[in-house]
Amino acid sequence: MQRKSQHIGNMDLEEIGKRIKERRKELGVDQRTISELSGVAVNTLVAIERGEGNPRLSTLAEILDTIGLQLDLHPKKLNYETM
Amino acid sequence: MQRKSQHIGNMDLEEIGKRIKERRKELGVDQRTISELSGVAVNTLVAIERGEGNPRLSTLAEILDTIGLQLDLHPKKLNYETM
DNA sequence: GTAAAAATCCCAATATATTGGGATTTTAGC
DNA sequence: GCTAAAATCCCAATATATTGGGATTTTTAC
Numbered sequence: 762m763q764r765k766s767q768h769i770g771n772m773d774l775e776e777i778g779k780r781i782k783e784r785r786k787e788l789g790v791d792q793r794t795i796s797e798l799s800g801v802a803v804n805t806l807v808a809i810e811r812g813e814g815n816p817r818l819s820t821l822a823e824i825l826d827t828i829g830l831q832l833d834l835h836p837k838k839l840n841y842e843t844m
Numbered sequence: 845m846q847r848k849s850q851h852i853g854n855m856d857l858e859e860i861g862k863r864i865k866e867r868r869k870e871l872g873v874d875q876r877t878i879s880e881l882s883g884v885a886v887n888t889l890v891a892i893e894r895g896e897g898n899p900r901l902s903t904l905a906e907i908l909d910t911i912g913l914q915l916d917l918h919p920k921k922l923n924y925e926t927m
Numbered sequence: 928g929t930a931a932a933a934a935t936c937c938c939a940a941t942a943t944a945t946t947g948g949g950a951t952t953t954t955a956g957c
Numbered sequence: 958g959c960t961a962a963a964a965t966c967c968c969a970a971t972a973t974a975t976t977g978g979g980a981t982t983t984t985t986a987c
Contacts, residue, residue, distance in 0.1 A: 884975085884976095885975060885976045885977070886976095886977095887975075887976065887977080888974075888975055888976075891974090891975095897974070897975095898973085898974075899974075899975090900974070900975085903974080903975080
């Protein structure tokens with residue numbers, strides 16, 4: 762069953778996963794370590810990095826916080842490229 | 845039982861709820877309408893606006909999208925005020 | 928201060944995210 | 958290509974977010 766790709770601001774879950782994995786690689790640390798530092802199970806982290814899953818905000822926040830990323834809330838920006 | 849206030853970027857769940865409610869008020873629309881437009885149950889919306897609950901990313905995204913807000917992912921900004 | 932609308936509460940049922948353990952696959956270094 | 962490490966998969970158990978219905982409280986408009 763194919764999950765509908767959910768858009769979060771200018772990103773979907775897949776993009777968020779990609780950004781997390783990319784950042785983790787930049788830091789040079791493995792999933793197990795992020796899992797331990799963030800308190801999020803490695804299975805959960807795997808799912809999120811792969812763009813599967815649909816984490817609770819707290820789960821995502823714990824991971825982002827651990828790797829030095831953060832979410833910010835803005836008024837929607839029009840995307841002129843796609844208009 | 846007191847839930848630990850979860851920080852999402854520069855915001856916690858309470859702040860996010862406040863921002864959602866504020867935006868909804870600016871739009872001059874009631875919870876039931878946002879609920880219908882977003883497909884998120886009104887009970888869920890109530891909880892989020894009140895800073896209770898810990899929504900899934902998709903739930904938050906559906907609400908934000910409906911009211912013209914969005915989340916963006918950034919490298920963490922140092923908060924000089926609190927250093 | 929009354930009436931109507933909006934917001935909140937309560938609760939039980941359901942859906943689904945998270946976790947932990949172990950097996951399997953993929954990747955990286957030599 | 959071997960080997961070790963990392964990543965992914967599978968599955969059952971558990972935790973918790975979401976939903977819907979109805980009751981109650983709060984707010985708003987007159």
